[in-house]
Amino acid sequence: MEKTKLHLLLADDDIDDCDFFKDAIDEISGACELTILNNGVELMGFLVNDPHTHPNLIFLDLNMPKKSGMECIAEIKASDNLSHIPIIIYSTSLDHTVVNSLYDMGAHHYIQKPAEFESIKSVINKVVTLFGDTSIQQRSRDNFIIRP
Amino acid sequence: MKFKSIYNSERILKIIFGLSLFVVLVMGGMSYQLIKKLSKSFEDVQHTYQIHIELEKLLSALKDAESGKRAFIISQDSTFLEPLLSSQSELESSLERLKLLTKNNPAQQKNIAELKIKIDKNLEIFEKTLGLALANKTDSPEFISSFKEGRQTMNSVRFKIMDMTTHESEELGIRKAKSSKTLSNAPMLIYYALIFSLLILLLTYLQISKNLRILKEKNELLETFKESTTQSEIISKHGNWIWYIEDNTFEYSDNLYRLLGEEPQSFPATLENFMGFVHPDDLDKLTEQVNKMMENEDLPFIHYRIIQKNGSIKHFKAYGKVLIDSDGHKKLLGTTADITDEIENYRLIEERNLELERNNKELASFNYVASHDLQEPLRKIQTFISRLEDKEKANLSDNGKLYITRIKSSSARMRSLIDDLLQFSRTNKSEEAFEDSNINILLETAKHDLAEIISDKRARISSDSIPSMKVIPFQIKQLFLNLISNSLKYSRENVAPVITISYSQTQASDLPKIKFSKHDLYHTISIKDNGIGFDQEYAEKIFILFNRLHNKNEYSGTGIGLSICKKIVENHNGYITAEGKLDQGSVFTIYLPITT
Structure with missing residues (x-):
């Protein structure tokens, strides 16, 4: 059981959102391991300095201080060591053009932060279920956006 | 056109003038010839009479000598012999004169020679009889035979003279007949020529007066044009100038001076004077352009600034074109406009x-x-x-x-x-976002997004097949989404919504709102429902941002949905209209231009 436990990484500068995310993960049965980082610089530092603790999934907020989510995804996808990690965008907004360009940059999925806590839980659960069997997820534009 | 005819008639006039000059010259020549002939015939008559007189004289001298001799023989008075002596010399000179008079007539010359022989013989006989008479041998048969012979020769002389007189008269007759023909025809000819040249002169006069009238009319027209040009120069703030290329001189119109802020024609129209007004920053550029103009004899559009004496800066635009007049002189017609306001x-x-x-x-x-x-x-x-x-x-x-x-x-x-x-x-417009799209698929996607509410309300949606169009796909999807959800939202209570989406094409001229369009034909998509409808008087208002017809408690709605629809349709250069009937339903119609 310990081996299949998913290691999730959340990069978000908003403390409230981080708390909601943590609460949701806690309430999802068969909980996952969660690392929370509060900006892009911290995220890149974590990924580069600790090659043995690479997460299975990265939840990435777009609007962050110091280094934005856009910059992070570009760096991660450009790196040979990191490009294999699936990235799920976790953002407040849902802008058509931004969504499209993120898909082009290599993001796996896009989640617009839901308002209801139940929805947060359900959308994270969907992702965990999707990536739970550790088989490689194929990207597709049609299923890019995950809704609760 | 009329001017051209004047140039043509000028040539004709020259020809006519040359012709009449020629006719007059011919007339003069003819008259000269005529007068010469007249005087010649007069001379001829006189000549004939002279010959007649000389012949008469000759005869009378002979007669005088004869009668003097006879009187002497009868009276033996020697004084009767005096005329004999004088008539002899007279005969000689008379003959000489006759010879001279008839020197151009060989027949008469011959006659004179014969006459001279006869006279000489007569005189010889005369001497002989006179000698016999002096010797008083008047009764001798020798005298009588000589006397008889003398009378015969005398007669033959008389006949000869008569002959010659007749001959001369005949000659005169022939000459008279000859000249009378030309003399009688000539005045008629001169008269005709005179009439002819008068006619030509009359025609020329008519033509000239006609040309003068046209020229006068043209002159008046030109005067009007000049006036209207001056007027339009003032109204449209431009001035004209002429550069006479051959003389390298300039002429400026009054208004060009005014544009420079000066009194008309207040300084000589020279390039240097004009350049004095040009803005220092534009001086080099303009000088270069003017030099080019002088080189190429052409001035494309140029732009520069000038400074008036009162310090205000004006923007000028100039253009010029070479004109070659009918005399071959080249001039460049220029127009300079004050475009400061522009x-x-x-x-x-x-x-x-x-x-x-x-x-x-x-x-x-x-x-x-x-x-x-x-x-x-x-x-x-x-x-x-x-x-x-x-x-x-x-x-x-x-x-x-x-x-x-x-x-x-x-x-x-x-x-x-x-x-x-x-x-x-x-909902913005960006040209890159336009792509050829299957509108039916966009409609289906919109319906798919609304699947839950459609089934909740048990709504029935039917639609025509819609052709492909070049659109911004997600906006058109949004358009359908908003309009269908609108119809679903404002459905009547306990009535299952029926939404009919139909397609047709409309001529721009049939569009109620738009009379002038750059497109001829419009895709027309209408969404019809059986909902609560609305009062037609709000048909325009419902598209305005935050405009709502219902209380928030009755129907949820932000008042933004239809504004988004309008914005989307306008992004596609189209129009959207709404028609409503309270408690019966509404129809939203979208017109999108058909681009080829």
């Missing part, structure tokens, strides 16, 4: 455009930032409420629970407002 207006418009653009950008970014940044705290409020409901519901009083429900509905409404506003601000 330039200032243009600058003003440009400034306003920039300002508008800036304002628009600010507004768009404000709208976006406002709605986007508002989303975040609102979302958190909603999340916290949902947490509160989940975890603390048991600790709340009934009032507390009610407040939470109220907060929830208010925040939900705020949420939809922000979402719609964001949607509205994102």
Whole structure:
């Protein structure tokens, strides 16, 4: 059981959102391991300095201080060591053009932060279920956006 | 055209003038010839009479000598012999004169020679008889035979003279007949020629007076043109100038002086004087262009500034073209216009455009930032409420629970407002986003998004097949989404919604709103429902942002949805109209131009 436990990484500068995310993960049965980082610089530092603790999934907020989510995804996808990690965008907004360009940059999925806590839980659960069997997820534009 | 005819008639006039000059010369020549002939015939007559007289004289001299001899023989008075002596010399000179007079007539010369022989013989006989008479041998047979012979020769002389007189008269007759023919015809001919040249002169006069009249008319027209040119120069703020290329001199119109802020013709029209007004910054450029003009004899559009004496700066635009007149002289006709107002207006418009653009950008970014940044705290409020409901519901009083429900509905409404506003601000036009799209698929996607509410309301939606168009796909999907959800939202209670989407094509001229369009044909998609409808008087109002016809409690709605529809349709250069009948339904019609 310990081996299949998913290691999730959340990069978000908003403390409230981080708390909601943590609460949701806690309430999802068969909980996952969660690392929370509060900006892009911290995220890149974590990924580069600790090659043995690479997460299975990265939840990435777009609007962050110091280094934005856009910059992070570009760096991660450009790196040979990191490009294999699936990235799920976790953002407040849902802008058509931004969504499209993120898909082009290599993001796996896009989640617009839901308002209801139940929805947060359900959308994270969907992702965990999707990536739970550790088989490689194929990207597709049609299923890019995950809704609760 | 008329001028051309004048040039032509000028040539004709020259020809006519030459012709009449020729006729007059011919007439003069003819008259000269005539007078010469007349005097010649007069001379001929005189000549004949002279010959006659000489012959008469000759005869009378002979007769005198004869009668003197006879008188001497009878009277033996020697004084009767005196005329004999004088007549002899007279005979000689008479003969000489005759010879001279008839020197051009060989027949008469011959006659004179014969006559001379006869006279000489007569004189010989005369001498002989006279000698016999002096010797008083008048009775001798020798005298009588000589006397008889003398009479015979005398007769033959007389006959000869008569002959000659007749001959001369005949000659005169022939000459007279000869000359009388030409003499009688000539005056008639001269008269005709005179009439002819008078006729030509008359024609020439008519032509000249006609030309003069045309020239006068043209002159008046030119005068009018000049006046109207001066007027239009003043009105449209331009001046004309002429550069006489061969003389390298200039001529400026009055208004050109006015454009420079000077009194008309107040200084000599020279290039140097004009250059004195040019703005120092433009002087080099203009000098170069003028040099080019002198080199190429052509002036393309140029632009420069001048400074008037009162210090105000004016923008000028000039253009020139070479004209070659009918005499082959080259001149460059130039027009210089004061475009200061134009330039200032243009600058003003440009400034306003920039300002508008800036304002628009600010507004768009404000709208976006406002709605986007508002989303975040609102979302958190909603999340916290949902947490509160989940975890603390048991600790709340009934009032507390009610407040939470109220907060929830208010925040939900705020949420939809922000979402719609964001949607509205994102509905922009960008040319790259246009692509050939299957409209039927976009419609299906919109229906798919509304599947839940469609089935909840048991709505029936039917649609025509719609051809492909070049559109911004997600906007057209949004358009269908908004219009169909509108129809579903405003359905009548207990009546299952029936939505009919139909397609047709409309001529631009049949479009009720638009009379002038650059497109001829429009795709026409109409969405018809059987909902609550609306009063036609609000048909325009419902498209205005935040305009609602119903109370918030009755129907949820932000008043942004139809504004988004309008914006989308306008992004596609189209039009949207609404028709409503209260409690019967409404029809929304979209017109999109058919581009080829």
